[in-house]
Amino acid sequence: MTDCIFCRIANKEITSRIVYEDDRCVAFHDLHPQAPVHVLVIPRQHFDNILACGAEDAPLLGHLQWVACEVARQLNVAESGMRLVVNANRDGGQSVNHLHLHLLGGRQMTWPPG
């Protein structure tokens, strides 16, 4: 989608701090980090959010989670611990309508989340 900011990041029309990419996804540092490590993992294919995915997209969703774990290891927050978050729609707090996983680490997370 030409008017989607994350599609434009995946296509490198907008600069971002990419930490990982392959043929299916891109991972880059969040512009407004909520933790010492805050990386977004997005599919190259546009989905408005995770609720727009079908059963046929399960391998891609699994791949995104595996990539998040690889990036966590790369950025040295795997052993200490990390959190993966997927916001969807209004009550979920989603602000960018392109599926993304938040990888958060480098500090103690709290529960329940806000």
Ligand code: AMP
């Ligand atoms: P969400 O609220 O779950 O939709 O998350 C969207 C995230 O995208 C927020 O954490 C924003 O800080 C982040 N964000 C928005 N624009 C950019 C950008 N151009 N580069 C990196 N992160 C961004």
